[in-house]
Amino acid sequence: MGNKSALGNILIIVAGLFWGSMGIFVRHLNVLGFSSIQVACLRLTTAGVIFALILLIKDRKGFRIKARDIPLFLALGLVSILFFTCCYFTAIRLMTMSTAAILLYTSPIWVMILAIIFLKEKITLQKILALILAFAGCILVSGFGGKVTLIGILVGLGSGLGYGLYSIFGTFALKKYSPYTVTCYTFLIAGLGSVFVANPIDLFAKISAVENKPALIGFVLLTAVVTAVIPFLLYTLGLNMTTAGKAAVLATVEPAAATLFGFFVMKETVGPVAICGIFLVFAAIIVLSIKKKES
Secondary structure, X not given: OHHHHHHHHHHHXXXXXXXOOHHXXXXXXXXOXXXXXXXXXXXXXXXXXXXXXXXXXXOHHHHOOOHHHHHHHHHHHHHHHHXXXXXXXXXXXXXXXXXXHHHHOOHHHHHHHHHHHHOOOOOOHHHHHHHHHHHHHHHHHHOOOOOOOHHHHHHHHHHHHHHHHHHHHHHHHHOOOOHHHHHHXXXXXXXHHHHOOOOHHHHHXXXXXXXXXXXXXXXXXXXXXXXXXHHHHHHHHHHOOOOHHHHHHHOOHHHXXXXXXXXXXXXXXXXXXXXXXXXXXXXXXXXXXXXXXXO
């Protein structure tokens, strides 16, 4: 059991590292003229198709779900993934990127509260300490944003809630279905839902206007694989081996990874405060990895 939990922790941390590269892909697509919501639509729909192909190859029987579980998958796709994405990009538009990131990473707090209520997870000093370290690290990594609005704060908190709900809904879904089934239906539903909020007429017009369409298709596929398919599959597999609360804290490695990607790939400057934040995030992971005697 211990080895399984450790493997789950590693999978979630690696997923966070992949998520941290998202800014590189989003910025390139933004330069091509696509809005953030349209980038999200391209990413979600493409990932949904890829997950469906994976399930088709891996286990065709995995497409079978019970009618009574449809609301659960709708919740995963629409209430969690699509809701989180729309809230997050709206928060970025209304406020600074750093403020939006800080509010997004309230997700472990939401997960811990919801996991205690719905999953009956135990609250421990170890989890609380890791949570404090991780959130403090995220604030330092993201910086202190100046532009704040009430609506921005609300949608920012909504992004954290939506992001965290994936762990809660995912835990329930994984009790009945394989990680491949869960990710497939989650992204197919989220992708379909995203079409309605991405201004599809404008989106198709922008795609038609791109001269080198094969290059665009290749880049969108790469975006979906690196920022959605691989990390969400790893995260869902890891979630199947550990608790929702621990998974949410471990995933906070993402903003630290994003900062490092920005420094090494995008040539962005990283100050001493951000470096301290990165160390705090990794300290939280170390705290969670300390083994205790199970009661």
